[in-house]
Amino acid sequence: STGVWRSTGSMNSIRYGHAASVLSNGAVLVSGCQSGSGAISSTELYDPSTGVWMFTGSMNNARSWHTASVLSNGMVLVSGGSNSGVYLNSAELYDPSTRVWMSTGSMNSTRAFHTASVLSNGMVLVSGGSNGVYLNSAELYDPSTGVWMSTGSMNNARYRHTASILSNGTVLVSGGQNSGDYLNSTELYDP
Known part of the structure; x- marks a missing residue:
């Protein structure tokens, strides 16, 4: 450990508004992004042993x-987001063994700028976000059925917030924005 940053391989595409996931084999999957002409669907894998990116x-x-x-x-669930100002409720799964994406059940609400947390029971909690309206709603995804179900709403609508799974299994949601206001409030979700 040197505390020093060093360059590594560059992605093949310029990206912002994308998501990244560390796969079980150590590779990093980067998905989607915003570009000058709207969102894109391309994804890339980073191999940390070589520093090389590949589509x-x-x-x-x-x-x-x-x-x-x-x-x-080991699969990756991608949910929501936006494309050229259109908010999405669609979700899809990436299979690292085949490198193929497949559709799965859609969320009940369109949303972007939300959070997703994988709970200890394997379910995925999605909370908040925006679809033109700031959301306090939350949903659970069941990987065994591919179905989304509503769960308790947050006390405050928020987007661009964080969600952290605590050691006792509860989820701490903190900060974010609501109607232009920056938030310092936090909430706990008990699965």
């Missing part, structure tokens, strides 16, 4: 400002 299968839907969560089975 992998493209998502079914172009998206940015989405979430990407590594499930207990």
Whole structure:
């Protein structure tokens, strides 16, 4: 450990508004992004042993400002986001063994700028975000069925917030924005 930054390989595409996930094999999957002409569907894999990026299968839907969560089975769940100002409720799964994306159940609400947390029971909690309206709603994704279900709403609508899973399994949501106001409030979700 040197505390020093060093350059590594560059991605093949310029990206912002993308999501990144560390796969079980140590590779990093980067998905989607915003570009000058809207969102894109391309994805890339980073090999930390070589420092090289390579394209992998493209998502079914172009998206940015989405979430990407590594499930207990090793697959990656991508949910929501936006494409050229259109908010999405679609979700898809990436299979690292085949490098192929497949659609799964859609969320009940369109949303971008939300958070996603993989709970200890394997379910995925999605909270808040925006779809033109700031959201306090939350949903759970069941990987065994591919179905989303509503769960308790947050006390405050928020987007661009964080969500952290605590050692006791509860989820701490903190900060974010609501109607232009920056928030210092926090909330706990008990699965």
